[in-house]
Amino acid sequence: MRVLFTSTCKPIHVFLGRFLSIDDVSYRFIVDQGPFSATADIPCFSLHFLAQNISAPSIVLEWPTLEELAEELRSCHYDYVAITCKVIDMDRLTEMIPMIRRVSPETKIVLGGFGILGLNEPQFHHIRDGVDHICSAGDGVKFMRKLLGEPLNRSVQAHLPVEVIRIPWMARVASMFASGVQAGYLLSALGCVWKCEFCTTSAYTNGQTVDVMTPAEIVESMKWYYANNSFMKHVFVMDEELLLRKDKVKAIGKLIQEEPVFGLNAMTYLAFGTIKAISRWDPEELLLNGVGEVWTGIESKFSYQRKKGEADQASLIRGLSAVGIEPQLSWIMGDDCQTKENIQEDIDYLIGLEPTTVQLTTLSAFPGTALFKRLQKDNRVPEKLDPSQYHLFGNTMRALNFTHDEQVKIILDTYRRMYEELGPSAMRALGVYMNGYEYCSRSQNLLLSGPKREFFKRRIEHGIFQIRIAIEMAPGPRAKSAMEDLYNRYVSLFGPMRKSVRNLADRALALAEKEMERRAREGYSTMRDVPLKRFTYGGQPGEPIPASIPCADVPLSSLVGPA
Ligand code: B12
Ligand code: SF4
Numbered sequence: 001m002r003v004l005f006t007s008t009c010k011p012i013h014v015f016l017g018r019f020l021s022i023d024d025v026s027y028r029f030i031v032d033q034g035p036f037s038a039t040a041d042i043p044c045f046s047l048h049f050l051a052q053n054i055s056a057p058s059i060v061l062e063w064p065t066l067e068e069l070a071e072e073l074r075s076c077h078y079d080y081v082a083i084t085c086k087v088i089d090m091d092r093l094t095e096m097i098p099m100i101r102r103v104s105p106e107t108k109i110v111l112g113g114f115g116i117l118g119l120n121e122p123q124f125h126h127i128r129d130g131v132d133h134i135c136s137a138g139d140g141v142k143f144m145r146k147l148l149g150e151p152l153n154r155s156v157q158a159h160l161p162v163e164v165i166r167i168p169w170m171a172r173v174a175s176m177f178a179s180g181v182q183a184g185y186l187l188s189a190l191g192c193v194w195k196c197e198f199c200t201t202s203a204y205t206n207g208q209t210v211d212v213m214t215p216a217e218i219v220e221s222m223k224w225y226y227a228n229n230s231f232m233k234h235v236f237v238m239d240e241e242l243l244l245r246k247d248k249v250k251a252i253g254k255l256i257q258e259e260p261v262f263g264l265n266a267m268t269y270l271a272f273g274t275i276k277a278i279s280r281w282d283p284e285e286l287l288l289n290g291v292g293e294v295w296t297g298i299e300s301k302f303s304y305q306r307k308k309g310e311a312d313q314a315s316l317i318r319g320l321s322a323v324g325i326e327p328q329l330s331w332i333m334g335d336d337c338q339t340k341e342n343i344q345e346d347i348d349y350l351i352g353l354e355p356t357t358v359q360l361t362t363l364s365a366f367p368g369t370a371l372f373k374r375l376q377k378d379n380r381v382p383e384k385l386d387p388s389q390y391h392l393f394g395n396t397m398r399a400l401n402f403t404h405d406e407q408v409k410i411i412l413d414t415y416r417r418m419y420e421e422l423g424p425s426a427m428r429a430l431g432v433y434m435n436g437y438e439y440c441s442r443s444q445n446l447l448l449s450g451p452k453r454e455f456f457k458r459r460i461e462h463g464i465f466q467i468r469i470a471i472e473m474a475p476g477p478r479a480k481s482a483m484e485d486l487y488n489r490y491v492s493l494f495g496p497m498r499k500s501v502r503n504l505a506d507r508a509l510a511l512a513e514k515e516m517e518r519r520a521r522e523g524y525s526t527m528r529d530v531p532l533k534r535f536t537y538g539g540q541p542g543e544p545i546p547a548s549i550p551c552a553d554v555p556l557s558s559l560v561g562p563a
Pocket of ligand 1: 012
């Protein structure tokens, strides 16, 4: 048996004419933050995860052209071509399926990913009917193993290529910044029990939580990420409501605490959890269990009370920051409850929570969700769907109180306002690490006063050289004063910066100024060519990931436009 795993084919989608869809930090998290704006290269995790956990040899292709995919299919016999898709990819699939049939009629086509939620729409039935197998609603590893006749319960690993996040001009400051910071991904579980009406991931599992990796498998893979990458920011533990499942969090935490080399001193992970779930934890407990960042959906201040409960979300979020856990918040624009009269209050509230990073999106009605069904009845979704709109800034439904243009403007203005008032995310994170450092310094718990305190100290030392840029190039008086306070706080904790760090800070500032002058002349763009990546998997459990590490082969100049 031989399997070809592939993403959908190029061209890769571009949002609002300027954001490359596979560079998420350019359009969420760190948007419009001047010299601190970043760019990321992100592998197709699902494909690697599937390839790595079956015994059949396989090839993974990321972003082939139609011709490159055809060439691969002609190069040898594949029993299966397995494609991952999102709703945005429907038009690409319309071209890919007949091409695959033409070039390799014996090969069976397998489709998976959250895009399968679109297949019940009559408009996309030709895709549903054009493939041989669809992985709907569950774990793709089990699905593929079953299809290939392999044992289902072999243990699962996620030794995947990592996301690489870079501030491109920073590579010139020192070689250590050329490789950026890394984020590892692993899949603890699929789905979520809350079934918020707009949510695709809970619609995918119909409100079930489908466990994919056990705590032992998770921590083994986490360790692998830390052992194989020079600067791991964190591991993203994909599991929409992990924090509600205390037993799993505690089991992961115990294994991290017991890990002799990469314990609390090194390993940190991003966990998802609703406000309701967060309210069930003492923040210190989360810290002790290895949680370094919490991603929670605030959505609008005026909505989704069901998953927020009665808890005071502002003090919960501040409680996380106070012990050193970074809050990453998502917020939605265009909900029925938002009006011209209350939108400012909604935005002020969000900014007042002082998140480290945010994801701001237009409310989208994805096919397969309850929201889609409701709005379809009210004639608020178009009769003919435009797949290319199913993204963070998409225009997929008629909001009651805002045009789509107004929503996008509010989102982009809010990103900018956050930068102007709170300063860059990297420095906000440094503030949270200082909280963590102080908290752990005061703690009687040896795990906190020892390894966790060391963790925060290292993070602060690694990032503090950027403070001069944050102060001198601050986008407004509020950010400037916040950054000056941050620097004074650093001095009171650790004393003045060492000479070597001062030199680094001076050099970084000079280069940042030069970069901003260049941008004033030439503009700033993170658009670039994305070369095909091809990985060979031999089907052996535990084999190292194939050589091609994403990002390495993308020339830096192409990340920042003309040199
Ligand atoms: C990482 C991620 C990305 C990365 C990587 C994307 C990529 N191409 O691989 C980046 C940041 C680039 C990205 C971009 C986008 N993403 Co995205 N992304 C995610 C995220 C956070 C995690 C997915 C992941 O890698 N998990 C780890 C892997 C191992 O698990 P997995 O993908 O779930 O795969 C498992 C199963 O789903 C299944 N499976 C998946 N594919 C296949 C294929 C086959 C053949 C089989 C058998 C099984 C199978 O098996 C796997 C193992 O169980 C999810 C949210 C979430 N909670 O899952 C959104 C999500 C998948 N993204 C989404 C969207 C909409 C986008 C964007 C359009 C941007 C946006 N958010 O507006 C762009 C499109 C980019 C593009 N052209 O592909 C939506 C998809 C919704 C939908 N119904 O279409 C999601 C669900 C977010 C959301 N809640 O709306 N994304
Ligand atoms: S809590 Fe989050 S993941 Fe769960 S259903 Fe709601 S939006 Fe989806």
